[in-house]
Amino acid sequence: MNIALLVGLIGLLFALIIGYNIIVQYRGRIESAKKQETAKYNAIIETTEELIGNAHQFPFSKELLLCLNQRILDALRAISDLVPNNKSYEQRMINMQSQFDQLQNNYAGGDSTSFKSPTNDQQAINMLKLVKRLREILRAEHKKGRVNTQVFVTENARLETFQIRINIENVIKRSKDAISRGQSGTAKQLLKKGIDALTVKNDSYSNKARTHLESMLDELNNKSKKERDDAITEEEKDDEIDVLFQPKKKW
Structure with a gap:
């Protein structure tokens, strides 16, 4: 076999191997980036669902609930674009959209709780x-x-x-x-x-609360003043008793 041809075939083989490795590494980086992005959006979904779970313990308005639900919906859409073959995310997205529409159209108004x-x-x-x-x-x-x-x-x-x-x-x-x-x-x-x-x-709650705190502080100060005055009065009485019962001088 011609040596030049053999060298050329070997070079081509190496080029194919290197090219294949580059493609594999490139695909690996893409998959790794997809997994990282998916993990990021899943974390967003989990933390937001956790926050919504507090709606029965803390007052959430309709606007705040819509904001949180929209955040979950956007994260599900992003994941669905990253992994289009995963139908579970597509179904979750459909369910979330239905929940969002229900909240937007049928929310009774007011806070979720007091x-x-x-x-x-x-x-x-x-x-x-x-x-x-x-x-x-x-x-x-x-x-x-x-x-x-x-x-x-x-x-x-x-x-x-x-x-x-x-x-x-x-x-x-x-x-x-x-x-x-x-x-x-x-x-x-x-x-x-x-x-x-x-x-x-300068809002309504702050003004009322400030008045209440000042009233509590005044009451404490007045109580402290009374206790001091009572202590002084008691001390004066003790002094008077001491004067009455002190030994009389003999002249």
Whole structure:
């Protein structure tokens, strides 16, 4: 066999092997990228479903529920485009669209539930984390153009009010607990922090809450003043008794 032909065939074989490996690696990178993107969208779906699961514990408006459901629907569409052969995502997308339409057309209005004040610090922390996550998602969806500006402004302000309310209601509870334990100094510090936090707020809840906190603080201050006055009066009585019963001088 001609040596040049043999060398050429060997070179061609190597070229085919290298080309095949490049194609395999390229396809591998594409599949890896698809898996990463799918995992990202699945995480979005899971976390959003988790948030919606709190709708019976915390007041969700129709607009907020629509925003969250739309987020899930968009994530399902993205996955369906990435893995068109997976019919399970297509069916989930159909079900989600039906749920979204039902919510949009037949929602009774108002919040999903009434606001419930936190009963302890841990519950307050969990509620604050929930509000923070909801505000972050609302902001992200607005930046993507999926939530119009008017809805964003209204819902963001509403969630901010809940954030303040959770903090203040927890301050009131902790103050009352401190008072019942006789820790008036701790209660005063908590009340002052609450009042300071509400100083820059001018909504209906904040104004009422500030008045309530100030009333509690005034009551504590008056009680402390009375206790001091009573202590002084008692001390003066003791002094008078000491004068009456002190040894008489002999002249």
